[in-house]
Amino acid sequence: MAGPGVDTLFSPASVAIVGASRDPKKFGNVILKNFMLSFKGRIYPVNPNVGEIMGLKCYPKASAIKGRVDLAVIIVPSEIALETVEDCGVKGVKSLVIITSGFSETGATDKEKELGSIIKKYKMRAVGPNCLGVLDTYSGVDTIFNPQYKLNRPAKGPISFVSQSGALGAAVLDWAHSELVGMSKFVSYGNGIDLRESDLIDYLGTDETTKAIALYLEGLVDGKKFIDVCSRISRKKPIVALKAGKSEAGSKAAMSHTGSLAGSAKVFSGVFRQCGVIEVNDVDELFDYSRILAYQKPLAGNRIAVVTNGGGFGVLAADAIEEEGMKLAVFSAEAEKLLREALPDRVNVRNPLDLVGDADTKRYKDALDIIAKESGVDCILVILLMQVSTLGSDVIDAITEIYKDRKKPVIACSAGGNFTQLHMHALEKEGIPAYPTPKKAVKAAGALWQYGKIKNKI
Amino acid sequence: MAGPGVDTLFSPASVAIVGASRDPKKFGNVILKNFMLSFKGRIYPVNPNVGEIMGLKCYPKASAIKGRVDLAVIIVPSEIALETVEDCGVKGVKSLVIITSGFSETGATDKEKELGSIIKKYKMRAVGPNCLGVLDTYSGVDTIFNPQYKLNRPAKGPISFVSQSGALGAAVLDWAHSELVGMSKFVSYGNGIDLRESDLIDYLGTDETTKAIALYLEGLVDGKKFIDVCSRISRKKPIVALKAGKSEAGSKAAMSHTGSLAGSAKVFSGVFRQCGVIEVNDVDELFDYSRILAYQKPLAGNRIAVVTNGGGFGVLAADAIEEEGMKLAVFSAEAEKLLREALPDRVNVRNPLDLVGDADTKRYKDALDIIAKESGVDCILVILLMQVSTLGSDVIDAITEIYKDRKKPVIACSAGGNFTQLHMHALEKEGIPAYPTPKKAVKAAGALWQYGKIKNKI
Structure with missing residues (x-):
């Protein structure tokens, strides 16, 4: 000792x-x-x-x-x-x-x-x-x-x-x-x-x-x-x-x-x-x-929900989830119904959930609020492409609140320059690390899952 | 068209x-x-x-x-x-x-x-x-x-x-x-x-x-x-x-x-x-x-010489070279002799060449000058850990000169904060991209080699 x-x-x-x-x-x-x-x-x-x-x-x-x-x-x-x-x-x-x-x-x-x-x-x-x-x-x-x-x-x-x-x-x-x-x-x-x-x-x-x-x-x-x-x-x-x-x-x-x-x-x-x-x-x-x-507690399972305002990053996240032995969570019928009500018609309610390019903070908040309640979701991967004019800095507060209220592991993914990095650092201070590519974020989620298994086995 | x-x-x-x-x-x-x-x-x-x-x-x-x-x-x-x-x-x-x-x-x-x-x-x-x-x-x-x-x-x-x-x-x-x-x-x-x-x-x-x-x-x-x-x-x-x-x-x-x-x-x-x-x-x-x-011409072969002032990064480079299907170049007897003469006794003349922690610009210059003449070397990976007090900014000039004189592909690897990044950007401006980990640098060399094969096949 x-x-x-x-x-x-x-x-x-x-x-x-x-x-x-x-x-x-x-x-x-x-x-x-x-x-x-x-x-x-x-x-x-x-x-x-x-x-x-x-x-x-x-x-x-x-x-x-x-x-x-x-x-x-x-x-x-x-x-x-x-x-x-x-x-x-x-x-x-x-x-x-x-x-x-x-x-x-x-x-x-x-x-x-x-x-x-x-x-x-x-x-x-x-x-x-x-x-x-x-x-x-x-x-x-x-x-x-x-x-x-x-x-x-x-x-x-x-x-x-x-x-x-x-x-x-x-x-x-x-x-x-x-x-x-x-x-x-x-x-x-x-x-x-x-x-x-x-x-x-x-x-x-x-x-x-x-x-x-x-x-x-x-x-x-x-x-x-x-x-x-x-x-x-x-x-x-x-x-x-x-x-x-x-x-x-x-x-x-x-x-x-x-x-x-x-x-x-x-x-x-x-x-x-x-x-x-x-x-x-x-x-x-x-x-x-x-x-x-x-920062985060280990995952109870490997089912990830992806919420994004960039379709391409959503596709890459889906690829990474399969490659890394994780699973795309399946939303419950109830959640699908609520998401359809809360989101514009042009949003295709599936996982990865692409909130599309003009998503604002409210759209993220509404979607995350519904998904965070899903028992079939072990971890939420929030992809934020901060370059768009519609997405304001308050999206950081919305994500942080949901994370703190719901106690569900949240990982962020965001690529970009100064403006992006400023917001990612703000998220990290609240205990939500942000990764520049979906693959890196999914691998991090994989580590949380692996640690969950290590803790539970003993 | x-x-x-x-x-x-x-x-x-x-x-x-x-x-x-x-x-x-x-x-x-x-x-x-x-x-x-x-x-x-x-x-x-x-x-x-x-x-x-x-x-x-x-x-x-x-x-x-x-x-x-x-x-x-x-x-x-x-x-x-x-x-x-x-x-x-x-x-x-x-x-x-x-x-x-x-x-x-x-x-x-x-x-x-x-x-x-x-x-x-x-x-x-x-x-x-x-x-x-x-x-x-x-x-x-x-x-x-x-x-x-x-x-x-x-x-x-x-x-x-x-x-x-x-x-x-x-x-x-x-x-x-x-x-x-x-x-x-x-x-x-x-x-x-x-x-x-x-x-x-x-x-x-x-x-x-x-x-x-x-x-x-x-x-x-x-x-x-x-x-x-x-x-x-x-x-x-x-x-x-x-x-x-x-x-x-x-x-x-x-x-x-x-x-x-x-x-x-x-x-x-x-x-x-x-x-x-x-x-x-x-x-x-x-x-x-x-x-x-x-920036750089494709590699004629896959033999890499590694020069470093950090032993750990040298070990990681050797691992990556094997993992990525590249090869550690073998120095000629003549080069080994010259390196032994030029470098302090405590430097072990082998590839990866660890110039050890107190290496200064002259040591890099001497080693690179000898290695750049080796016909058995297709690419030089220069690892620079800029945190040490002995290594000055002029190492950038030394590397750039050798790259320009010898026409041998040179890739840099350096991890660190502001001071490091300043110097890596200076290298990049001269056409020598720098990567934060040996694995990333070796993968980049692998891409140069792959492109060499693509060009030559046709």
């Missing part, structure tokens, strides 16, 4: 930046600045060569700090890493993020073993070495050493992301910011001397602000532990994983990258199925699936 | 806006404004009830205009559409965009036949009725009646797009603007009384500013004609198609939407293969494929 050392990794009351620097080009400067920008607790820069940095008193070593130190971020040169970590142990530091590289990834396996012994001796918990570390948008812990103008931090949100690759993690965080995907916690664990994916999933399973867990994995050191932890946590929270190195060529590349024995695609897909992990096939799908899983 | 009436549809010297209006809510107002904003030729508003609109003299009917009229845009009520078109014929108008609806789509098939006879009688060429019409970013023809603040027009560029669905077309145009995908011509042909997909593909095949043709199709009225035209044009220019209504459910929806006999997925995929059309499976792939096909 996770324990207090993991808690203080994400929510320390105090942090020592060991290897803090005055030089803006050094990681020790970037990371100190990160904490000064976002962290509310006490910050202790540690560097034996300077008296103060950016107005903060600097300590020669961690054990010279008088107050309690929950978390130490280690950014010192590899040569003095062991003695520095030992000193943190002496001080009683509870958890470590070890950014410093020059361990097993360069062949220095003995040195890494020694590091492991020191960490164990003092009962510390550690992320790293050779990693990007930890970001917590709520507590303000931020050991990401990429400049903020190159890597925007995502907004607070319900997704936590654990990545075996630092660079991929950094790119995903930055991308998440621009896609307005909100995140809670991010961990890149590098060589994984102590905490690895399974420990972190275990912790995130109990974390209140995490509603969905996303993973990037190349390989597993302990497959049994992964299965045990994921089987348990996936009952409580959805876990979505992107597995790299599934092909022969990719497996060799993974061996060279993280030293992972990647294992075949089939074996991994079997493992994921066994322990309730939802597998994705591309980086963007990590977002696409996590977003819907974090 | 296309003929002069199709030319004047896209590049008229003069246009009559028949049904021009003073009311900003009317399509006749929006379309007149569009032309006033972007069209350089003569504009004649036509409306019997007003003397002038927005400072332009208004004519009671097209035949009352004294000068030549190349194109008439018909926006009048359905009731007077036939006599209005007849009057255009009398006037000697060469081509028509008929926005007006209320024909076969509402069951008025006789009326549509009559409209067809009038158009034929006067040897006019027509797009519509019941359509969004034509956008030409070069000539400024713009019959799109959606407000510009809701539907941004894409920038000038090498892709032309023909859509059987107006609303889908509108969404794609707007999306293209925000993705900075440049377009030349767009046509939504609605009921297709005269010009349909095949005629338009035929015309675009001869159009100088069109380097790739994108299609959205639900069904074909004349399959033989489509095959004939595409077989001929696909030798000259790539054609990319998204076919909707491939599933049983989608086929029914297409019947209801455009009255198309959609036909089975297998039949259509066979037709596309036969006539050299590259098929895509989602709306975003229309962009992804068209962009690369419009």
